[in-house]
Amino acid sequence: MRRAGAFILGTGRALPSRVLTNQDLERMVETSDEWITQRTGIKERRVVAEGESNSGLATAAARKALSKAGVSPEELDLIIVATLTPDYLMPSVAILVQEALGARRAGAFDLSATCSGFLYGLSVADKFVREDPSRKILVIGSEVLSNKTNWEDRTTCVLFGDGAGAAVVTGSPDGRRGVLSAHLRADGSLWHLLTLKGCGSLYPPGDPRLPREDYFIRMQGREVFKQAVRAMESVAFEALEANGLSPSDLTLLIPHQANIRIIEFLRERLELPAEKVFVNIHKYGNTSAASIPIALDEALEEGRLKEGDLVLMVSFGGGFTWAAVLLRW
Numbered sequence: 001m002r003r004a005g006a007f008i009l010g011t012g013r014a015l016p017s018r019v020l021t022n023q024d025l026e027r028m029v030e031t032s033d034e035w036i037t038q039r040t041g042i043k044e045r046r047v048v049a050e051g052e053s054n055s056g057l058a059t060a061a062a063r064k065a066l067s068k069a070g071v072s073p074e075e076l077d078l079i080i081v082a083t084l085t086p087d088y089l090m091p092s093v094a095i096l097v098q099e100a101l102g103a104r105r106a107g108a109f110d111l112s113a114t115c116s117g118f119l120y121g122l123s124v125a126d127k128f129v130r131e132d133p134s135r136k137i138l139v140i141g142s143e144v145l146s147n148k149t150n151w152e153d154r155t156t157c158v159l160f161g162d163g164a165g166a167a168v169v170t171g172s173p174d175g176r177r178g179v180l181s182a183h184l185r186a187d188g189s190l191w192h193l194l195t196l197k198g199c200g201s202l203y204p205p206g207d208p209r210l211p212r213e214d215y216f217i218r219m220q221g222r223e224v225f226k227q228a229v230r231a232m233e234s235v236a237f238e239a240l241e242a243n244g245l246s247p248s249d250l251t252l253l254i255p256h257q258a259n260i261r262i263i264e265f266l267r268e269r270l271e272l273p274a275e276k277v278f279v280n281i282h283k284y285g286n287t288s289a290a291s292i293p294i295a296l297d298e299a300l301e302e303g304r305l306k307e308g309d310l311v312l313m314v315s316f317g318g319g320f321t322w323a324a325v326l327l328r329w
């Protein structure tokens with residue numbers, strides 16, 4: 001068995017209070033609660049209201065995680081925020097969180113790996129604490145996708161939601177509990193299947209070469225679906241095999257919450273009973289980098305993990321990126 005690295009001291013989540021239901025969407029585009037529920041498993045999602053922001057959600061989730069961890073902001077060595085929807089391109093969300101928390105000693109940066117961002121971030125933190133186990137690192141996944149959603153496009157607008165989840169990590173207390181291994185994967189050959197083009201440096205605002213739709217998330221859903229199921233299955237088995245484990249050793253699978261059918265496919269391939277798979281997609285939709293830390297926080301609150309349990313977190317997102325982190329709780 002590998003020596004464990006990053007140990008999670010505490011988690012937290014923050015969701016905007018505004019709820020957008022499938023019935024609300026029925027009044028906005030040509031869709032139905034039945035279609036959305038059957039094809040995605042989503043019943044409602046949260047969206048920011050006036051005054052709410054990515055950095056605000058990230059900070060709120062971080063405060064809860066720090067409080068549960070019993071760690072003060074001054075003790076933090078590093079803040080990593082995984083996001084694809086920062087408040088600004090400069091400064092980063094991580095810097096805004098550092099300032100809001102008063103985490104004076106901490107370095108801070110954003111990490112861009114779409115829906116796999118939190119697991120990529122956790123893997124970076126794992127490396128830092130393997131080098132010095134006394135370090136304390138805040139890893140956050142936070143998104144405001146509603147401002148990057150084309151509310152006239154029924155093929156995407158029903159899918160996404162806003163929110164943030166956070167974890168405070170340090171070195172393993174005993175080499176047994178914590179991250180056993182992290183597996184990061186990417187394939188840029190199909191990047192064009194899932195894009196958000198109109199916010200970078202290639203096309204300045206108002207550039208006539210870029211259609212209005214490209215200022216929002218665009219996706220060829222069916223193709224993305226196929227890639228997601230293949231990639232998530234393969235990286236899940238890779239993580240288990242690297243540790244000499246099989247799916248039946250798992251207490252809990254926390255998959256990225258993009259589509260209930262993708263989650264169900266993964267559950268079947270791993271031959272796991274439903275109670276071993278955490279699902280909250282019906283409440284929040286796809287919150288990209290925030291989905292896994294929000295789910296982890298809820299799973300802990302529901303008492304789904306106890307000391308020594310094995311949890312596998314698996315993600316997939318635009319790029320494509322995908323990842324798995326195997327952790328002994």
Ligand code: COA
Pocket residue numbers: 030031032035036039040115154155156158219220221222223224225228258259262286316317318
């Ligand atoms: N309401 C009603 N009908 C809709 C609809 C909506 N919101 N969105 C699409 N449709 C229609 C389509 O126009 C299509 O109609 P047609 O057959 O007349 O052309 C039909 O439903 C089927 O569309 P299709 O895209 O094949 O549906 P699907 O079963 O693949 O489901 C997604 C669409 C987006 C839910 C699904 O492909 C998906 O979840 N993809 C992966 C998403 C994902 O994981 N993305 C992020 C990775 S992090």
